[in-house]
Amino acid sequence: MVTEAVTPQRTKWAPVAALGLAMLVVTSEMTIPAVTLPGIGADLAVSPSATAWVLLAYALPMAALAIPAGRWADGADVRAAFALSMTGVAVASVLVGLAPTFWLVVAGRLLQGAAGALIVAVYMPIITTSVLAAQRGRAIGFVITIMTVGAMAGVPLGGLVADLWGWRAVFLVKLPVVAAVLWVGLRTITRIPGRGLPRPGAALLREAVLLGGAVAVLLLAFEEVDGNPLVAAALVVGAIGLATWWSRLAASRPVLGLVRTPAFGITLLSLLAVTFTGGLVAFLLPYYVSNVLHAGPDVTGVALLFFVGAMAPLSAAAGALADRFGNRVLAVAGSAVSLVAMSLMLTLDESSGLGDMAWRLVVLGIGAALFNPAINASMLAAAPAGSEGVVGGAGMTVRTIAMTVAPAASALAWTVAGGGIAGFRSGIVMITIAVALGLLVQLVPVRRP
Template sequence: MTTNVQVKTRWTPVVTLALAMLVVTTEMTVAAVALPSLGAELGVGPGATAWVLLGYTLPMAAIAIPAGRWVDRIDVRLAFLLALAGIGVASAVTAFAPVFWVLLAGRVLQGVAAALVLAAYMPIVVAAVEPAARGRAIGYVITIMTVGGLAGAPLGGVMAGALGWRSVFLMKLPVLVVALWLGIRSLRGDGRGLVGPDRGLWLEVLLLGGAITALLLAFEDMVWLVAVAVVLAVLWGRLPSSRPVLGLVRRRVFALPLLTLTLVTMSGGLLFLLVPYFVTDVLGGSPEDVGVVLLVFVAGVGVLSAVAGSLADRYGAWLVALAGVVVTVVGLLLLLPPVTGLVDLSWRLAVMGVGQGLFNAAINALLMSLAPEGMAGAAGGVSATARMIGSTVGPAVAALVVAADSAGGFRTGVVVLTVVVVLGGVALLGGRSR
């Protein structure tokens, strides 16, 4: 277990964390609705506006692990409040940017602050929730994030249409203010203060962050960056400061569930690439139909996440995570027979959503329970990086399949992703603690 100290569960920090995570995760998608009008006003094309999304996700993935190691050394309360304030300031910079490069700078700052929130995720839960209730806590966080996320993109569209694209980057500020207020009142400090990162940690940011950034950009038609990622990762691995993280990911009971998280997250390639093209090109649906179909999936995730957390506390996170993998595979297999219409597609995706709802809460609880004492932040950073890599690789793999088999791309893509998720289940079986 992460710690032997007795903890009395307090739910207000969990709500605070859920609101903060809602802000962080919806920022990944809600900005997309502003891209056309943003590009028109600032005079940039679609290729450039894509960096509005990448400018947020890349730093968030790149520095998640160093941010987690920093959080393990300092007062997590101060780090969390600093992150929320940073998101607020960066959002204002983005919203009022007079030129495109200032907007991109604001998005990068948002991503850096968001990485700090992700790094504080596990330490806050560990400090506020007793071990027997941590599955429930994570389930509640995911449920609030998911339900709130359901309204994010539609509300962003309404805001952009009524008040302009700049309002999209300000719409989360009321939620951010509530989270900041609750954090000040409910989170407990440990007296360690807010010491800045040392030179060793900055070097980790440069090398490991550069390696992860290069790896993710390699899937943006820059394959040569894989070699850069490997070189930077090797250099990082030779740093003395990398040993705690390397020691963590070399432990079989942590490494294999982490691999499971990466592989199962790749199933997002179905949702973010295969389904939209299938609905529009094969079923003749509209973009609105795509949104409705995906909404059914997301609803399944939201409904099951809180249930999954309670089940994980009662029956064990490993067993519930494995059940989530199995149901996800069933949902994928259900997509192989001919799909006759939107309703037919929706109920099959709902099954997959149930599987993902079971899996997400349980795998987070499992990885949290396997983190050594004093390394909850590092474990959270590693988990966030694994999830980001999976969510990037999945759509890239699906796109390659579609390009290679234009006639049966959907079915072939489902088969490939099913195999990937099955391999994730095998890894989870191999990682069970004896």
């Protein structure tokens, strides 16, 4: 049941800082553990293909539980829910770091993903209970800046920790940060009177199984597209069946009603389409550098630093601009700049070098910096008070699906075109079309809050 949200009398930045660090912990767990896979395989005697579950076991519950967790968070005390989520991250990290067997590593990662979904669920509620409406873009931009800067340092720092103290230390080294974030959160996040941690009822559990299962099966389907297309097709059919079953539940009506609201639905569709730029970062650029330029992964890493380096410092400023000029203006501008950047990628060829990639990635980073805070604030503005958890869950689900589908679609475009520069450009065209769609839907005239 949707309840009226707490309206802050003034902006409190300490909870926003705690939220930013919490979101940094959550998002970094998607990528940093990649450096642990060889060590885990050697230490626990598992194959390289099996170690992929260290990453997948985290991503699946993060995506699958985001919306049900958001519905639960909308009825919970946001401070207590934040404390529960950070405690869950700490317990799961200890379990993974001390696990004597591989199955316990996977179990710990599943628990980490579930705790991460709770943090995502309280993301928007913390923003609305801590920040004045006129400053939400700035707050979201600040959170994105913390997450982006952390992403720049996270993977190399994780590699250094793994090299010095082994793979287990990668999961344990963040515990002091988690403890500090938990302490700040308990002291500064506004408590919502009359709420606690509601016990999930049968309806919510049923929703989590069906909707979460649909999202999880869909993500697994795209993991199988390249190697087992028939299995992938069967999984897609299964995902559609579970989603249809969920849509017939009474619990699905508030979520479906929100998505059907033109202002919110258009914003969500734009987020899905523009996030397809992840296909460039996750697939096309590494393969272009390797197969076309015949260079190593170090070149890809340096090139991507220009993307992240442009995005990080501009995100907070873009959030402030969104507060001043409007979320739609900044979201449209970000989509347009991203479209220009993807079009420029089409001019790369066999003779291009690091500098040619770098400045184009700077343009793409500027587009992402303009787009992300504004689109998040747009989703929040388009939703009724008291549904902030669902907003955050829907946004995370859509982002995760896009970041899974885009590399798979890019790989398919690359393969169909025969790889090389033709494959690269084929994938770029596909992503450019998606970003253009994301821009066009933002221009649809609908009544916006």
